[in-house]
Amino acid sequence: MQSTRQLKVAELIKEELAKVIQQKFNGLVSNRLLTITQVGISPDLSFAKIYVSIFPSTDAEKIILEINHNSTRIRFELGKTIKNNLRIVPEIVFYLDDTLDVVERIDKALKQD
16 A cells, blocks of 8 residues: 555656656657556655556557666656655656556457357
């Protein structure tokens, strides 16, 4: 169970990271819709897991690897925007949120019967 502070910081990171990626790293994921679906933050606020949904999902794993490769630059830009709210900018790691793909596969399986 996350504390209230963790939830507030996670929501702040989610909002600001979406802005940073849209404004500064728009060319990183070309011709794709990138959505930050969830942010999980450690109890000491030093580590954040960022779950990202990519549409269309072809080559999604490769895109996640590219985003993680640029995570230090993304973290630096995020730090500029949240410096007044947090003392320490958490380390960030991006993960693929494939929930929509799973829902689509289940839907197709149900329609086949």
